[in-house]
Amino acid sequence: xxxxxxxxxxxxxxxxxxxxxxxxxxxxxxxxxxxxxxxxxxxxxxxxxxxxxxxxxxxxxxxxxxxxxxxxxxxxxxxxxxxxxxxxxxxxxxxxxxxxxxxxxxxxxxxxxxxxxxxxxxxxxxxxxxxxxxxxxxxxxxxxxxxxxxxxxxxxxxxxxxxxxxxxxxxxxxxxxxxxxxxxxxxxxxxxxxxxxxxxxxxxxxxxxxxxxxxxxxxxxxxxxxxxxxxxxxxxxxxxxxxxxxxxxxxxxxxxxxxxxxxxxxxxxxxxxxxxx
Numbered sequence: 687x688x689x690x691x692x693x694x695x696x697x698x699x700x701x702x703x704x705x706x707x708x709x710x711x712x713x714x715x716x717x718x719x720x721x722x723x724x725x726x727x728x729x730x731x732x733x734x735x736x737x738x739x740x741x742x743x744x745x746x747x748x749x750x751x752x753x754x755x756x757x758x759x760x761x762x763x764x765x766x767x768x769x770x771x772x773x774x775x776x777x778x779x780x781x782x783x784x785x786x787x788x789x790x791x792x793x794x795x796x797x798x799x800x801x802x803x804x805x806x807x808x809x810x811x812x813x814x815x816x817x818x819x820x821x822x823x824x825x826x827x828x829x830x831x832x833x834x835x836x837x838x839x840x841x842x843x844x845x846x847x848x849x850x851x852x853x854x855x856x857x858x859x860x861x862x863x864x865x866x867x868x869x870x871x872x873x874x875x876x877x878x879x880x881x882x883x884x885x886x887x888x889x890x891x892x893x894x895x896x897x898x899x900x901x902x903x904x905x906x907x908x909x910x911x912x913x914x915x916x917x918x919x920x921x922x923x924x925x926x927x928x929x930x931x932x933x934x935x936x937x938x939x940x941x942x943x944x945x946x947x948x949x950x951x952x953x954x955x956x957x958x959x960x961x962x963x
Contacts, residue, residue: 692911694723699737699912703919706741706886707879707927709812709858709939714801714950717852721959729900735893736909738886740916745879748924765832772834776843776877777884783847784889791850798954804853805947808862812940815862819871820935827868831877834869841867842877846885853950856882858943862936871931879924 701719705712716734720726725733746753759766819826828834845863849856857878864874894901953959 691908694725695733695908695911696915697723698725698733699740699915699917700919702734702737702912703741703744703916703921704923706738706916706920707745707857707882707924709808709855709861709936710943710946711805711808711853711855711858712738713855714805714853714946717796717801718950718953718959728897729905732893732897732900733909733912736890737912737916739890740913741920742883742886743917744921744924745882747921748928749876749879769832772831772836772839772877773880773884775836776839776846776881777888779840779843779847780850780885781888783850787850791852796852798950800851801853802947802950802954804851805943805950808854808858809940809943809947812858812862812936812943815865816935816937816940819865826865826870826873828873829870830873831880834873834877838867838869839877842869842874842881846881853947855943856885858939871935875927875931 698716698719701715702712705715713734717726720730720734756766756769760770828838842860842864845867846856846860848854848863849859860878860881861871861874864877865871869877950959
């Protein structure tokens with residue numbers, strides 16, 4: 687067992703867990719960390735996607751009461767059925783566009799300019815969204831996920847597809863997109879977490895199946911360590927974020943994105959990071 691490889695796997699798991707649910711793009715951070723740690727080959731890219739499952743387990747545990755009640759009430763309760771349907775509707779666009787465009791996106795969009803631009807533009811959009819909500823004369827139209835309709839879910843699902851562009855951030859797209867669509871910051875964050883469950887589990891399972899020829903039983907310790915540390919760091923991060931948004935905006939994350947976009951450009955220009963994955 688390679689102790690250095692396990693340490694690298696733990697670091698990658700921590701990076702995944704801390705960045706997956708913040709609006710700062712886990713993909714961009716994993717590309718940077720993987721390049722610096724030498725885990726940016728084909729197997730490393732499968733590893734990046736697979737360890738998202740650990741982060742999702744943290745979300746399931748944090749939201750278990752809501753998830754459990756929905757599953758129990760699903761056969762008979764209208765509200766539970768509508769909630770489950772909304773998650774399914776929001777999930778569908780990513781499935782369709784992912785299958786149609788995934789290969790082309792990997793071939794053409796994993797470039798320093800695209801990643802950096804997505805970071806910077808995303809940061810500016812967050813600043814705009816926060817300013818827009820603060821200046822709004824009325825309260826958000828939707829204060830809780832239970833009040834969402836099918837069209838609201840579909841729109842959030844379409845916005846989530848923007849996260850296929852590396853550097854955009856899945857959580858950032860769904861949370862900020864939800865705010866633009868009339869959801870409160872809390873409702874948009876909650877629905878982003880619920881939508882992450884089928885999205886990231888599906889992406890991880892599909893990636894493992896498609897690239898199964900690259901993997902062997904000897905890879906299990908590496909993946910296991912990554913999953914454990916991804917779970918632990920995501921559990922801490924999700925609980926912190928839910929407390930944070932009660933009294934704070936996403937403005938700090940916006941400025942971080944802009945600064946990180948500049949880092950992407952500088953590391954690419956200097957040759958320090960091979961951003962073409």
